[in-house]
Amino acid sequence: MRYLLMSVMIMTACASAEAIVLGQVDDFQDETAIRWWSGTASVSKIATGGPAGLGDQYLQVSTTAYPEGRQLMVNNRMWGGDYVMAGVHSLEVALLNLNPFPLEIRILAPSMDYGVYTSSTAFLIPSDGQWHHTVFSLLEDDMTWVGGSAGDYSMAMRNILSLTIRHQPGEPAYNGPAIVASFGIDNIRATPEPGTLVLFPLLFLAVGKKQRP
Ligand SMILES: [Ca+2]
DSSP: OOOOOOHHHHHHHHSSSOOOOOOOOOOOSSGGGOOOOOOOSSSEESSSSTTTTOOOOOEEEETTTTOOOOOOOEEEGOOOOOHHHHHHOEEEEEEESSSSSSEEEEEEBBBBSSOOOEEESSSEOOOOOEEEEEEEEGGGEEEEEEEEEEHHHHHHHBBBOOEEEOOSSOOOSSOOOBBBBBEEEEEEHHHHHHHHHHHHHHHHHHHHHHHHO
């Protein structure tokens, strides 16, 4: 499901890019799977077995059909836009390693004219057959410029062209390695700065307590 709360103001400001919205989520229970694609891997929707179990659909990204190995990655232009204006400073993703070896997953975020940024540190997904809830911070200290045009982090976050989720081990790099592997992905969510969601209910409780007689 993808929640679209576009206003005329947002559409005007992001005329050249899609408008990401805080809280939007792709859970692959509907047609959202068709918006994700890969030029180096097959992308298919699996009918059941997501994090919630029976009937929870998810996306499977695989290079197993490519004997020579291709980059294990998936992209979506619908996740482009002005992340700063939207207040999106992290991404939550559920990931499933489908291989007998660990994967190292990173976000890759190319921008319009301000460089390509990727996660400074990869999230290691063990080969344990379990879904893993991951939080990718998009804050400046957690992203590394890896090429494209000259890097300008602040402007890049305001002009993201697309979102890529990929296996890229080692030091941050523009390209991932060729590999024959697969992973499952579900519940991709646009979230605020890491830790903010925890503070919201605490703040609410504090305000509510103060208003009591
Ligand atoms: Ca799902």
